[in-house]
Amino acid sequence: MCASFADYPKTGIVFKELTPVFADGAALRQMVDSVVSAYAGKLPRPVSAEAYALEYGRATLELHRDDITSGTRVLILDDVLATGGTPGAAAVLLERAGAVVAGVGVVLEIDELPGRNNRPGREVVSLPHA
Numbered sequence: 097m098c099a100s101f102a103d104y105p106k107t108g109i110v111f112k113e114l115t116p117v118f119a120d121g122a123a124l125r126q127m128v129d130s131v132v133s134a135y136a137g138k139l140p141r142p143v144s145a146e147a148y149a150l151e152y153g154r155a156t157l158e159l160h161r162d163d164i165t166s167g168t169r170v171l172i173l174d175d176v177l178a179t180g181g182t183p184g185a186a187a188v189l190l191e192r193a194g195a196v197v198a199g200v201g202v203v204l205e206i207d208e209l210p211g212r213n214n215r216p217g218r219e220v221v222s223l224p225h226a
């Protein structure tokens with residue numbers, strides 16, 4: 097899906113460029129797809145569910161049982177990483193469905209909470225820390 101430019105910026109380099117994917121809604125959707133619902137009871141087809149603890153209570157994530165093709169590599173993205181309960185539950189659901197969780201990416205990581213350590217061995221990438 098990405099564009100390739102031979103010999104850019106130097107001879108012998110094949111430069112891979114993703115901006116055409118970002119400009120094409122259908123192509124972007126194939127790469128970035130939101131399949132896990134945070135709102136229990138909202139998905140219409142049979143689901144797999146995982147309850148988890150948040151800093152301020154409990155919640156449940158749901159995933160359509162047939163949304164994941166076994167072996168699909170998935171990157172879990174969220175806005176905030178706090179206790180790690182949300183990406184942990186997402187990972188449980190995805191792995192139960194046969195996905196391979198490549199890692200977790202968040203915009204903001206709250207350093208005084210143990211989210212990063214919640215699932216040892218999983219790569220976590222964050223932008224700013226608070």
Ligand SMILES: O=P(O)(O)OC[C@H]1O[C@H](OP(=O)(O)OP(=O)(O)O)[C@H](O)[C@@H]1O
Nearest residue numbers: 150151174176177178179180181182211
């Ligand atoms: O690392 P954790 O302890 O799981 O916390 C992080 C989650 O908490 C917030 O969502 P929340 O469930 O409060 O609801 P929201 O999606 O409506 O923001 C936030 O958007 C993350 O998804």
Ligand SMILES: Nc1ncnc2[nH]cnc12
Nearest residue numbers: 150151152176178179206
């Ligand atoms: N302190 C916090 N701020 C934002 N989102 C959160 N999710 C869980 N704890 C949070």
